Amino acid sequence: KAGVTQTPRYLIKTRGQQVTLSCSPISGHRSVSWYQQTPGQGLQFLFEYFSETQRNKGNFPGRFSGRQFSNSRSEMNVSTLELGDSALYLCASTVLGGARNEQFFGPGTRLTVL
Amino acid sequence: DQQVKQNSPSLSVQEGRISILNCDYTNSMFDYFLWYKKYPAEGPTFLISISSIKDKNEDGRFTVFLNKSAKHLSLHIVPSQPGDSAVYFCAASSPGNQFYFGTGTSLTVIP
Numbered sequence: 204k205a206g207v208t209q210t211p212r213y214l215i216k217t218r219g220q221q222v223t224l225s226c227s228p229i230s231g232h233r234s235v236s237w238y239q240q241t242p243g244q245g246l247q248f249l250f251e252y253f254s255e256t257q258r259n260k261g262n263f264p265g266r267f268s269g270r271q272f273s274n275s276r277s278e279m280n281v282s283t284l285e286l287g288d289s290a291l292y293l294c295a296s297t298v299l300g301g302a303r304n305e306q307f308f309g310p311g312t313r314l315t316v317l
Numbered sequence: 318d319q320q321v322k323q324n325s326p327s328l329s330v331q332e333g334r335i336s337i338l339n340c341d342y343t344n345s346m347f348d349y350f351l352w353y354k355k356y357p358a359e360g361p362t363f364l365i366s367i368s369s370i371k372d373k374n375e376d377g378r379f380t381v382f383l384n385k386s387a388k389h390l391s392l393h394i395v396p397s398q399p400g401d402s403a404v405y406f407c408a409a410s411s412p413g414n415q416f417y418f419g420t421g422t423s424l425t426v427i428p
Binding site for chain 1: 319321323351353358359360361362363366406408414415416417418419420421
């Protein structure tokens, strides 16, 4: 069974631009969560999608948004990029979601904002 | 506000000895805890979990201990192997909510 895939793996953008990251969960998994990892901050929860609906949302500004498609693939979008948005963005999938199931993580997308 | 804390950014241990990684949390509603391991250029992989109804869970060389009164959990790796060198994250959750992750501890096992 293929694992969680994320595209692109690396991305360089400039301040003010917007970016879209993609995540394909493990086949059969209906929940996708997104995290931002920065040095010294660990993994910060962005949001969780289940069956195309946002189920949980972390404490990030509205510039961060996401969506999930009927095939469970998910995208996250960051508008008006700031230097502080430079981070590793990880997505994780689970069968049913919720915080009682092991999450399977993708390799992440490394975003650099110049 | 960091609800899950890993106060040791790094730890070095000799091969064959015990590695103890620590994690503290502040939210008394947390009732499910996990440890993940992360190698460079890879996503975190699940190691072991524990629910608050237990105080210990063991899986091979890995044991997680939970002290609810102290709001503290620890991961013991015995014996430590060079392949265990990675960053370890603890995570906690309460019913219906997302996981909160710690900042990670980088473990180096010296051959």
